[in-house]
Amino acid sequence: MTSFLNSGNAGRAILLAAVAPLGLIGCGVHQAHAPVVAQASAHEHKPFVATPPYSVAVPVPPPAAKPAAAPAALVESVKTLGRNFDGIVGISVRNIDEGWAVESNGDRPMPQQSVSKLWVAMTVLDLRDQGKISLNDPITLTKADMTLFHQPVAALIGKDGYSTTVGRLMHRALTTSDNTANDKLLWLAGGPSAVRAFLAKRHLDNIRFGPGERLLQSKTAGLTWQQSYSQGRNFYQARAALPMSVRRDAFQTYIANPPDGAGAAAVTNALMRLKKGQLLSAASTSWLVSTLQDSRTGKNRLHGAVPGDWVFGHKTGTGQDLNGKTAGYNDVAILTAPNGESYAVAVMIGETARTIPQRWTLMHGVVNAVVAANRDDGIRMASATNGTGTNRGSD
Numbered sequence: 001m002t003s004f005l006n007s008g009n010a011g012r013a014i015l016l017a018a019v020a021p022l023g024l025i026g027c028g029v030h031q032a033h034a035p036v037v038a039q040a041s042a043h044e045h046k047p048f049v050a051t052p053p054y055s056v057a058v059p060v061p062p063p064a065a066k067p068a069a070a071p072a073a074l075v076e077s078v079k080t081l082g083r084n085f086d087g088i089v090g091i092s093v094r095n096i097d098e099g100w101a102v103e104s105n106g107d108r109p110m111p112q113q114s115v116s117k118l119w120v121a122m123t124v125l126d127l128r129d130q131g132k133i134s135l136n137d138p139i140t141l142t143k144a145d146m147t148l149f150h151q152p153v154a155a156l157i158g159k160d161g162y163s164t165t166v167g168r169l170m171h172r173a174l175t176t177s178d179n180t181a182n183d184k185l186l187w188l189a190g191g192p193s194a195v196r197a198f199l200a201k202r203h204l205d206n207i208r209f210g211p212g213e214r215l216l217q218s219k220t221a222g223l224t225w226q227q228s229y230s231q232g233r234n235f236y237q238a239r240a241a242l243p244m245s246v247r248r249d250a251f252q253t254y255i256a257n258p259p260d261g262a263g264a265a266a267v268t269n270a271l272m273r274l275k276k277g278q279l280l281s282a283a284s285t286s287w288l289v290s291t292l293q294d295s296r297t298g299k300n301r302l303h304g305a306v307p308g309d310w311v312f313g314h315k316t317g318t319g320q321d322l323n324g325k326t327a328g329y330n331d332v333a334i335l336t337a338p339n340g341e342s343y344a345v346a347v348m349i350g351e352t353a354r355t356i357p358q359r360w361t362l363m364h365g366v367v368n369a370v371v372a373a374n375r376d377d378g379i380r381m382a383s384a385t386n387g388t389g390t391n392r393g394s395d
Helices: 002-044 072-084 113-129 152-156 166-175 179-189 192-201 213-221 234-240 244-256 264-275 282-293 356-388
Strands: 087-095 101-104 138-141 162-165 311-318 329-336 342-352
Touching (some): 072 087, 101 264, 113 166, 113 179, 113 192, 113 311, 113 329, 138 166, 152 179, 162 166, 166 179, 179 192, 179 213, 264 329, 282 311, 282 329
Antiparallel strands (some): 087 101, 138 162, 329 342
């Protein structure tokens, strides 16, 4: 029995010895995987937090305001006046405050003639704004500075010349359209290239500037300039001696492609920008606008139809005649109504055989249409105000 029991105990010992490693292995496996199971369980039961919704405010610019429309009656009047005129004409009317524009053939370059004195004055004033020129600077003209056609300052040039200031000479050039005064200022500013550079710098497109008074007029006549033409009637005599075919070809070449050509719409754009102070300093702008109001030329052109209570400043331009036709008969202006509305107006006749009074009639028609448009606009504004304002009947 004892041996049997001993034998059984030994067997159990052997069995336990064999099973124990398995238990240890099981324990080992359990210990190795328990943390993983615990982590997975913790992850599975972790509360879900949703990403909160959000929005970003992106600024959106307001829609651009539509420019005011030009009055329909004015549009029709300008188109009719341009269409019915016997000749080549460009017309432009621009509301300086509201920005709308009306035109007839407004982009075709027309001979400017003395309208181009505006760009010379602006170039000089731009140099003034840069501190390079003062209107009080002294300046002297001699016989060598004389040009041709309208030059009343020539009568003041004596043996020792004629001395004045830059400001006074420019006032004379603009208000009396003195060619010699303007030409002296042109070369003071640096010549034609300086004026062209100013026009380009200010982005005044479709405005050309010619070679200067002497070369422009002599080429239009079919002549080669000589300084002796500036004296007396020498230019007229030399021109009259040319064969008519030479004069006619030169005249028509100038009209077809004027080296000083400008579109009427481009001119009113420049006048608008001048009035708004976009071309020169405030002081120079004020000086030029007020000087144009002093102009004494062309009283029966645009000015002839301007009401007495309007403010008017302008620059005229007149070219040569041949066989009853004129190459360039112009007036460009800034008109301001009693209600403060300002308009830039340009009537530029490139070629016509119409009489002077007929040309005036065209210009007066344009001014009358502008005045009527301003009056109608005032009536509409008054009606709108009365319709939405306080009922004064109960006052």
